[in-house]
Amino acid sequence: MHPSFDQDREAVTAAAQAEGVSPLIITGTSVKDSRKAQEYAALHPGKLYATAGVHPHDAKTCNAATLPALRELAAHDAVVAIGECGLDYNRDFSPRPVQREWFEKQAALAVELGMPLFLHERDAAEDFTAILRAVGVCGTLRKSYSGAKPYRLQGVTNMVVHCFTGTEAELERYLELGAYIGVTGWICDERRGQGLRSLVRRIPPDRLLLETDAPFLLPRDLKKIAPGEKSRSGRNEPRFLRHIARVIAQCQEKDEEQLARETRENTRRFFGIGEAGT
16 A cells, blocks of 8 residues: 555556466555555455554554554454564664554454464564563463563464564574564565575475565566566565565575465465465
8 A cells, every 4th residue: 555556556456466466465554554455455355455553663653542443453354464563673763662562562452353463573583572472472471561461361373574584593583483484575685685595494384474565675686577667666566476486486495386385375374364275
């Protein structure tokens, strides 16, 4: 629902479907954008889905109406996860205590509703992990990380660390917590993606998810987008997921179609959409 797609959103969706990239999951990053994502996804049942959450950059906008709004959005059939939520200590667009408070509240909401968590973490691994444990990764009585009253939760149903670009130690920590790992076109960047190219081999086949993070992170090595066509000012699109899959398959020394089958089934299992293998 990014403004860069306002003029050709339907064409972008159709182009992705033509490349076999379907269904699509639209990420919500604020209450307003999550509502827009839900409403648009509802117009395309079975082809589009959405998440509902508040990105750490926007945590400063949260108030007493935020959780009720997310809870209401989560009740819609098109909404399949809570998030994008988490911590970002790299940009600090919201104060860190505010980020921690609203990450914990959204994680607890996901546990309450039995929904997957779509997670964002950047330069905040210690606090990020502590909050996930606090809200019930192990399903036991936990003291609230932000100081609220202790509570008992059953544990997070599923969680994915979106756009993973971290260290080997962080990867191992997230896998130990039972998280899925999301990999984007970052791996296609010869400047920044070299570490990820080796680490992606350590992600178990049943824990890998592919994503574009469109309109951001256009694969740097995407030399030719389409005959006679150029990307709009470097805008990434869902249809380029096939290219990302090809690069990851090369890094894992795996057949591209096998990787596509595995990650497609992981996606369906994680979000609970459709039947595995279809």
